[in-house]
């Protein structure tokens with residue numbers, strides 16, 4: 237008999253139910269869904285997110301204090317010399333491109349938005365160096381606007397292992413997650429998946445034996461677990477908490 241499918245996502249209903257259960261577990265294990273990039277305003281988060289491409293959040297947090305001191309807003313950054321910005325952000329990698337994008341972004345904000353970071357996805361993605369992921373980060377985390385789901389490398393990997401999507405394309409994954417979860421969960425979902433991807437569901441060596449999501453995770457794309465190890469953890473993993 238064919239599996240019952242959800243009209244919203246097209247996924248089998250049991251996949252949708254396991255996804256909801258997994259989100260409950262994620263909320264319990266990561267009650268505070270925070271961004272790891274230090275910031276005190278939408279401008280600072282936008283700058284930090286642009287710098288975080290191909291770089292760790294910890295490294296970005298090391299360079300942003302001096303950068304924000306030198307350029308505390310879009311108006312000052314728009315007038316910056318490329319060389320000066322490069323010196324401050326060099327250790328984040330791809331520093332020439334990033335410096336050009338930062339200055340270009342700031343000029344766009346000053347010229348088109350009166351110096352204020354725009355609060356819409358459509359306006360943000362017009363700025364140099366700002367893609368859909370960066371725009372969703374700024375809108376969701378700094379402005380509390382659920383414009384979509386942030387899809388990075390962790391969200392891509394976990395969503396596939398968990399069977400929430402079959403795609404590796406960020407925009408397709410975002411659409412799948414937006415169909416699967418209510419809007420109120422979109423902002424926290426990506427933060428929690430990113431935390432989980434860093435701590436437990438690590439690329440190439442996911443710690444499935446320690447993972448509270450195991451009862452609700454089909455582990456798509458991963459080899460079978462050792463039966464003995466599963467048995468040893470059986471009692472604990474039998475609970476959905």
Ligand code: SF4
Nearest residue numbers: 437442444447450453
């Ligand atoms: S059970 Fe394994 S694959 Fe599934 S989320 Fe946990 S660590 Fe990742």
